[in-house]
Amino acid sequence: MNALGFPILSLITFLPLAGAVIIATLSGAEPAVARNARWIALWTSLIVLALGIFLWISFDPAQAGFQFVEDHAWFTGVAVQYHLGVDGISLLLILLTVFLTPIAILSSWPVTLRVKEFMIAFLLLETMTVGMFAALDFVLFYIFFEAVLLPMYLIIGVWGGPKRIFAAVKFFLFTLAGSVLMLLALVWMWRNAGTTDIPTLLHTPIPPKIQIWLFVAFLASFGVKAAVWPLHTWLPDAYGEAPLPGTIMLAAVLSKMGAYGFLRFTVPMLPQASAAAEPLMFTLGVVAVIYVSLVALAQTDMKRLIAYSSVAHMGIIIIGIFTFTVEGIEGALFQMLSHGIVIAGLFICSGILLARGEPLLLSRLGGLAARMPAYAALLMLFALASMGLPGTSGFVGEILVIVGAMRVNFWVSLLGATGMVLGAAYMLVMLRAVLFDKIARPELGKLQDLRPTEWAMLVPLAVMVMWLGIYPSSFTHIFDAPVTAMVQSHVAALAQPMALAMVTK
Amino acid sequence: MMPASMIFQMLIPEFILGLGGMALLIFGVLSKSNKFTACTTGAVILLIATACFVIATPATILFGGLFQTSDFTRYADLLILLGAAMALILSVDYNKREDIDRFEYPVLVLFATLGMLVMVSAGDLMTLYLGLELQSLALYICAALARDELRSTEAGLKYFVLGALASGLLVYGISLVYGFGGTTNFAALAHELNRGPAGYGTVIGIVFVLVGLAFKLSAAPFHMWTPDVYEGAPTPVTALFGTAPKVAAIALLMSVMLGPFGHLLGQWQMLIEILAVVSMLLGSLAAIGQTNIKRLMAYSSIGHMGYALIGLAAGTEAGVQATLVYIAIYVVMSFGSFACIIAMRRGGRQVETIADLAGLSTHNPGYALALAVLMWSMAGIPPLSGFFGKLYVFSAAINAGLTPLAIIGVLTSVIGAFYYLRVVKVMYFDAGNPNFDKTAGGVRFVMAVGAIATALLVFIPGPLISAAHAAARALMG
Numbered sequence: 001m002n003a004l005g006f007p008i009l010s011l012i013t014f015l016p017l018a019g020a021v022i023i024a025t026l027s028g029a030e031p032a033v034a035r036n037a038r039w040i041a042l043w044t045s046l047i048v049l050a051l052g053i054f055l056w057i058s059f060d061p062a063q064a065g066f067q068f069v070e071d072h073a074w075f076t077g078v079a080v081q082y083h084l085g086v087d088g089i090s091l092l093l094i095l096l097t098v099f100l101t102p103i104a105i106l107s108s109w110p111v112t113l114r115v116k117e118f119m120i121a122f123l124l125l126e127t128m129t130v131g132m133f134a135a136l137d138f139v140l141f142y143i144f145f146e147a148v149l150l151p152m153y154l155i156i157g158v159w160g161g162p163k164r165i166f167a168a169v170k171f172f173l174f175t176l177a178g179s180v181l182m183l184l185a186l187v188w189m190w191r192n193a194g195t196t197d198i199p200t201l202l203h204t205p206i207p208p209k210i211q212i213w214l215f216v217a218f219l220a221s222f223g224v225k226a227a228v229w230p231l232h233t234w235l236p237d238a239y240g241e242a243p244l245p246g247t248i249m250l251a252a253v254l255s256k257m258g259a260y261g262f263l264r265f266t267v268p269m270l271p272q273a274s275a276a277a278e279p280l281m282f283t284l285g286v287v288a289v290i291y292v293s294l295v296a297l298a299q300t301d302m303k304r305l306i307a308y309s310s311v312a313h314m315g316i317i318i319i320g321i322f323t324f325t326v327e328g329i330e331g332a333l334f335q336m337l338s339h340g341i342v343i344a345g346l347f348i349c350s351g352i353l354l355a356r357g358e359p360l361l362l363s364r365l366g367g368l369a370a371r372m373p374a375y376a377a378l379l380m381l382f383a384l385a386s387m388g389l390p391g392t393s394g395f396v397g398e399i400l401v402i403v404g405a406m407r408v409n410f411w412v413s414l415l416g417a418t419g420m421v422l423g424a425a426y427m428l429v430m431l432r433a434v435l436f437d438k439i440a441r442p443e444l445g446k447l448q449d450l451r452p453t454e455w456a457m458l459v460p461l462a463v464m465v466m467w468l469g470i471y472p473s474s475f476t477h478i479f480d481a482p483v484t485a486m487v488q489s490h491v492a493a494l495a496q497p498m499a500l501a502m503v504t505k
Numbered sequence: 506m507m508p509a510s511m512i513f514q515m516l517i518p519e520f521i522l523g524l525g526g527m528a529l530l531i532f533g534v535l536s537k538s539n540k541f542t543a544c545t546t547g548a549v550i551l552l553i554a555t556a557c558f559v560i561a562t563p564a565t566i567l568f569g570g571l572f573q574t575s576d577f578t579r580y581a582d583l584l585i586l587l588g589a590a591m592a593l594i595l596s597v598d599y600n601k602r603e604d605i606d607r608f609e610y611p612v613l614v615l616f617a618t619l620g621m622l623v624m625v626s627a628g629d630l631m632t633l634y635l636g637l638e639l640q641s642l643a644l645y646i647c648a649a650l651a652r653d654e655l656r657s658t659e660a661g662l663k664y665f666v667l668g669a670l671a672s673g674l675l676v677y678g679i680s681l682v683y684g685f686g687g688t689t690n691f692a693a694l695a696h697e698l699n700r701g702p703a704g705y706g707t708v709i710g711i712v713f714v715l716v717g718l719a720f721k722l723s724a725a726p727f728h729m730w731t732p733d734v735y736e737g738a739p740t741p742v743t744a745l746f747g748t749a750p751k752v753a754a755i756a757l758l759m760s761v762m763l764g765p766f767g768h769l770l771g772q773w774q775m776l777i778e779i780l781a782v783v784s785m786l787l788g789s790l791a792a793i794g795q796t797n798i799k800r801l802m803a804y805s806s807i808g809h810m811g812y813a814l815i816g817l818a819a820g821t822e823a824g825v826q827a828t829l830v831y832i833a834i835y836v837v838m839s840f841g842s843f844a845c846i847i848a849m850r851r852g853g854r855q856v857e858t859i860a861d862l863a864g865l866s867t868h869n870p871g872y873a874l875a876l877a878v879l880m881w882s883m884a885g886i887p888p889l890s891g892f893f894g895k896l897y898v899f900s901a902a903i904n905a906g907l908t909p910l911a912i913i914g915v916l917t918s919v920i921g922a923f924y925y926l927r928v929v930k931v932m933y934f935d936a937g938n939p940n941f942d943k944t945a946g947g948v949r950f951v952m953a954v955g956a957i958a959t960a961l962l963v964f965i966p967g968p969l970i971s972a973a974h975a976a977a978r979a980l981m982g
Contacts, residue, residue, distance in 0.1 A: 074966065075893065075896075075966055075970060076967070076970055076971065076974070114867070117866075117870065139896065142887065143887035143888045143892070143963070144887075144888075146886055146887045146892075147886070147887050147888050149886065150881060150886065153929075154933060157930070157933060157934045158866070158933055158934065164934070165930065165934045165935075168930075168934065169926070169930065172926060173923070173926075176886075176919060176922055177919060180915055180916075180918070180919050183915055184911075184912060184915055187899055187900065187903050187911060188903075188908075190900065190903075191903050191904060
């Protein structure tokens with residue numbers, strides 16, 4: 001049992017499930033059920049958020065190990081435990097999830113089709129995501145990792161846009177194919193270590209020859225989830241077709257699952273293979289940053305432009321992780337947080353236009369700054385944060401990654417920084433097309449500025465963008481200890497074979 | 506020597522089924538009106554009573570080793586009784602609507618169940634054959650129950666002809682084993698075969714026995730009858746075929762291969778591996794082109810038998826446990842899915858194509874969710890129970906050094922996911938109005954039990970896993 005005396009992680013994980021069960025029992029007239037379902041979902045997610053903040057306050061950042069650990073026998077005979085716990089890395093991602101879920105639920109207020117089922121799917125999604133970040137058993141992790149697919153498949157396929165079925169099936173099969181390869185890697189590691197306990201696996205050496213194969217399996221699985229170029233092709237379809245709340249969760253949280261997988265499994269468990277694959281990962285990251293930024297520049301649709309910007313930012317995160325320096329990994333983690341919040345803000349801004357019945361084609365928008373000043377200011381803030389302007393959240397992460405990359409490879413650092421310039425280019429193109437050009441059509445002149453729900457969604461995000469940008473150490477100190485420990489053990493693991501070789505000589 | 510009263514006590518479950526079945530038969534024949542409902546109710550009660558006595562009967566060996574009970578037989582018996590009871594509940598409404606509500610049906614199911622119990626408890630090749638034939642003969646008639654319908658009679662005939670062939674192979678194999686081993690008793694055979702390397706005659710005999718049993722199990726390449734019989738037989742009969750006889754066949758296969766022939770693991774292991782691989786491949790590839798959901802279930806069951814055989818191929822206690830866990834999960838998913846299929850009635854007629862399910866999630870969300878859960882579980886997506894079945898068999902295979910088998914299993918389950926996913930896609934994403942008739946209470950009950958058990962196993966896996974563990978230990982000594 002943990003220091004708090006009650007299983008707080010299980011509570012955070014399964015409270016949304018309880019909310020989903022309550023919603024499932026609702027019955028009666030359609031409008032009343034829809035209203036109750038919305039409010040129950042919102043309140044459940046807010047209570048979970050409060051619990052998450054409590055978790056943050058009770059967390060001891062000085063420790064590098066796992067805290068709030070829960071460990072129970074579960075599947076006997078195969079030695080699979082129900083084992084939960086968080087360190088600084090997973091804590092922040094859980095906080096990101098529980099922070100964004102209420103906002104995403106708010107953004108689903110305009111959904112009128114089968115609201116009850118939608119809210120159930122959404123709360124299930126929260127359970128799976130939080131459970132995945134908190135899992136300390138590989139099988140448990142795999143279960144949550146895979147189970148995320150089920151609600152997301154339905155969210156895209158039932159509530160999505162015109163090409164939703166294609167997008168949903170593509171999303172499902174891409175992710176499933178990736179994660180099944182991970183299942184094989186899991187089973188191999190299981191046999192190697194005799195357990196699926198993640199803290200034990202972290203200290204179980206694996207022969208370097210095998211590491212390469214395991215690395216490929218993990219890359220297939222986490223790379224698809226994180227939409228690493230060239231495994232990202234499902235992403236523009238899924239982001240484009242998913243309903244707004246689904247897009248927010250996909251872009252802000254689900255893509256972080258892949259990056260989290262790299263940090264939790266690939267780097268610490270496969271040190272030699274990760275080091276050997278460093279040039280490959282740098283190449284993929286740099287290509288993502290530059291090529292995908294150019295693709296984003298060519299987009300004519302606001303939502304798709306934002307979707308491609310997301311792939312480009314994932315490239316920065318991948319570069320940061322594979323520098324194996326404290327700056328690089330911290331930068332990647334910070335960028336994960338910042339990207340989650342910024343991308344949610346950008347997608348909500350595009351959703352606001354959609355909710356007013358406007359098409360998202362850039363050529364048919366324009367001049368909104370005069371008509372919707374508050375909207376324009378907030379969109380501007382998120383776009384600047386996405387470019388990495390100093391003072392916003394995006395700056396801290398990118399500068400740390402670039403500094404980390406500089407210590408390893410000058411060219412990677414230079415090319416990564418080029419991405420920032422291109423990022424500024426496509427974001428400014430979007431801002432001009434949406435906010436400043438001449439009003440493309442007379443209807444645009446009649447648009448209303450932000451409504452109360454929209455304020456409620458955007459203001460917390462804007463506050464977080466500023467907080468992360470102005471006082472980053474209130475977040476970085478949480479993951480200082482685990483990241484330092486990870487980098488040290490990585491260096492030690494690489495040094496070990498050399499030391500052994502010297503002894504044998 | 507055990508006193509007669511003790512022997513009787515040990516055999517109460519079998520007596521209940523046999524005598525109860527005969528009593529129901531007499532009752533049905535002597536009644537003036539059609540007593541289908543009363544007989545079915547009686548049969549379900551008898552099955553439940555049998556289950557209670559199965560739990561209460563201690564482990565024993567009777568009649569000089571002809572008949573034995575243990576934790577292993579108890580586990581398999583309970584699954585068989587569960588499958589048979591669920592299939593009977595499903596038949597009540599269906600048989601009435603299809604005008605095949607004959608009282609002989611529940612009686613035949615009881616006799617078939619008795620045969621399965623004898624199969625599972627067999628301690629001698631003769632008892633094995635007797636049990637198998639009692640089961641098969643009763644099931645041949647069940648397949649042809651809708652005797653005025655061409656498809657059903659065709660199914661019954663096909664099942665009978667091919668089943669007779671398999672029985673012939675089995676008896677031939679038994680005769681070879683007897684000729685070269687000198688006995689038909691399991692324990693004596695095990696002792697005999699342990700003494701030295703087996704002769705060619707014994708090995709050929711074992712291969713014939715294996716082929717005969719693989720046929721009953723519908724493991725590829727001995728599966729040819731399965732799709733036609735599944736499609737042609739009335740759906741509740743198909744539900745029966747998909748559950749209880751599968752448990753009986755795989756339990757029998759395990760007790761024969763690991764009992765008397767256990768020392769020859771090296772000789773037959775490769776055969777089981779081939780059966781498993783071919784079944785998994787065929788089950789996943791051939792199902793892709795199916796439009797009829799009953800045929801889909803037939804190929805799906807062939808694939809599932811392939812996964813279940815992986816545990817047997819491992820030949821270890823963990824492997825047996827894995828197979829037992831897998832088969833239990835499979836039975837629950839299977840009767841749940843068949844309940845969903847039986848509920849597919851429009852305008853008083855059964856409809857059977859996957860496309861008929863279009864738009865189901867809008868018009869009947871609970872039904873659609875149940876079928877979605879069952880399909881996802883069959884595809885092996887966590888956190889549903891089907892995933893854990895696969896996890897246990899794959900881990901047993903890898904620990905026994907059969908890594909390629911596990912890799913093939915993982916790959917075929919991705920292919921399989923495609924067609925299970927298609928059913929979900931049709932229900933949730935395609936527009937349409939299924940306009941199904943109101944579903945009977947019994948069918949809804951079976952559907953709910955199947956789906957809920959499948960979804961919630963993840964929370965309370967303990968009882969099933971420890972029961973399977975005890976059963977595996979009883980079998981492997």
